[in-house]
Amino acid sequence: MSSRDAFENDLCPVNDDLLGAMYRANEHGLPQLIASIAPDVRAMLAMFCYRRSHLHALALSVASSCSERDLVQLGGRVGSTLFALSREARLPHVASSSHGQRKPITLSTRPLTTFAPLDDQVDDDEAALVSA
Known part of the structure; x- marks a missing residue:
């Protein structure tokens, strides 16, 4: 059985309604x-x-509520990795919620570029030649 077949034949262990409720x-x-x-x-x-x-x-x-033994028994190295990730995932949420560590965003109040004034004299000279 290929890994693709195993993935496609993988059945959710809970009913669709419960999975949907958990997702939402x-x-x-x-x-x-x-x-x-x-x-x-x-x-x-x-x-x-x-x-x-x-x-x-x-x-x-979900993994954060599981024992390492259950995850490793079911998933081997992947289960062990999932267990570790689920424990690490708890910490960054607390640290990332404090805004004091970020630099504030500032916006410029001046134009980003300036344009040279247009020289209308060239157009006036051409207009004079056309009307003559």
């Missing part, structure tokens, strides 16, 4: 949805979501 849940409602799933199914769900780029954030949230 805000940061406060998601932990309750995750807690309603058995630990072994959570590990399967974390691995399922991790294999789909549009579900990576959900995979990290």
Whole structure:
């Protein structure tokens, strides 16, 4: 079986309604949805979501509630990596929320370029020749 076949035959361990609710849940409602799933199914769900780029954030949230043993048992090195990433993902959110570390953005109030004044004398000379 090729890896493509394995990916295509990979079934979601939870029903579509629950997966959709988890995908749409805000940061406060998601932990309750995750807690309603058995630990072994959570590990399967974390691995399922991790294999789909549009579900990576959900995979990290689900994996953060899993034990390392469950993720490694199910996913081997990938499970171990997912466990580590899920623990690292918690820290940057706290640090990135403080705006004091960023430089403020300033906008220029002057024109970016200046143009030389147009010389209308050339046009006036040509107009005089045409009318003559």
